[in-house]
Amino acid sequence: MWQPNLRYPDDNVVVLDKSFNQYRVMLASVEQLYTGCRWSEGPVWFGDQRALLWSDIPNNRILRWDEETGATTVFRKPSNNANGNTRDRQGRLVTCEHDSRRVTRTEYDGSITVLADTFQGKKFNSPNDVVVASDGAIWFTDPPFGILSYYEGHKDESEMIPAVWRIDGQTGQLTMVCNDIPGPNGLAFSPDEKILYVVASRADPREIRAYDVIDGRKLANGRVFINAQGGSPDGFRVDIDGNLWCGWGMGSEDLDGVRIFNKAAEPIGHIKLPERAANLCFGGRYRNRLFMAASHSLYALYTNTQGVAGG
Numbered sequence: 135m136w137q138p139n140l141r142y143p144d145d146n147v148v149v150l151d152k153s154f155n156q157y158r159v160m161l162a163s164v165e166q167l168y169t170g171c172r173w174s175e176g177p178v179w180f181g182d183q184r185a186l187l188w189s190d191i192p193n194n195r196i197l198r199w200d201e202e203t204g205a206t207t208v209f210r211k212p213s214n215n216a217n218g219n220t221r222d223r224q225g226r227l228v229t230c231e232h233d234s235r236r237v238t239r240t241e242y243d244g245s246i247t248v249l250a251d252t253f254q255g256k257k258f259n260s261p262n263d264v265v266v267a268s269d270g271a272i273w274f275t276d277p278p279f280g281i282l283s284y285y286e287g288h289k290d291e292s293e294m295i296p297a298v299w300r301i302d303g304q305t306g307q308l309t310m311v312c313n314d315i316p317g318p319n320g321l322a323f324s325p326d327e328k329i330l331y332v333v334a335s336r337a338d339p340r341e342i343r344a345y346d347v348i349d350g351r352k353l354a355n356g357r358v359f360i361n362a363q364g365g366s367p368d369g370f371r372v373d374i375d376g377n378l379w380c381g382w383g384m385g386s387e388d389l390d391g392v393r394i395f396n397k398a399a400e401p402i403g404h405i406k407l408p409e410r411a412a413n414l415c416f417g418g419r420y421r422n423r424l425f426m427a428a429s430h431s432l433y434a435l436y437t438n439t440q441g442v443a444g445g
């Protein structure tokens with residue numbers, strides 16, 4: 135059972151390098167906002183609603199946490215085993231759905247627009263995570279995880295190689311931008327959008343790979359950016375200084391939580407949680423509150439940085 139640390143500074147926020155001190159708020163501690171999920175994923179902040187949405191994949195629902203009241207309600211059920219979520223540059227919800235094997239957009243009136251479900255007559259595997267670039271293009275990963283069993287989707291045959299895809303923000307054209315990543319999972323851009331980072335979740339050990347973004351449309355020069363060395367990165371986001379805040383864990387209790395790397399790929403900090411963190415996002419009035427979707431729960435921590443817009 136979660137027991138909050140009542141003393142400051144919170145020893146759940148661990149400094150691995152002194153450069154991390156500038157990102158700590160000494161009078162802030164890790165808070166558990168909700169528990170009762172089977173597998174939490176895909177948090178996204180809605181500032182106009184002062185609310186956070188996140189996925190509970192096996193329970194086939196998207197949950198909504200309200201900042202003012204602290205109440206958690208069901209935003210959507212069934213959710214087609216929704217996983218990753220983000221907002222487009224017009225503020226609309228963009229969602230990766232395992233069971234329906236598609237990427238959707240929720241319009242202002244609540245209706246659903248399908249952005250991608252097939253390519254050249256073949257179904258996607260199970261879109262996993264998603265991010266929107268400043269030009270409106272939607273980038274998403276498509277591993278087969280949701281069609282491997284009936285727990286996070288339904289068992290089915292893969293029709294396409296796992297890959298990273300781009301949906302053009304103006305034309306809606308689909309383009310495969312990379313298919314050399316074993317188990318493409320979480321993804322995020324550097325602050326200047328010149329680098330795309332992608333988790334290789336079927337590499338052994340897991341990796342976060344970096345690619346140069348060419349003209350906002352293509353990827354080149356793929357390389358290993360972070361070797362997880364026993365850790366287990368899943369989803370992550372980038373702050374305005376280029377640090378990667380990564381969902382981490384699964385190997386042991388000592389690794390559970392969030393691991394922070396600087397833009398030189400050096401680990402500088404760790405946020406300890408009692409369960410493995412899958413994904414996270416920055417939110418709150420100033421995008422300085424880190425929301426962490428862990429195995430069964432949702433946690434939050436105020437930081438002294440801000441998340442990059444569009445994540």
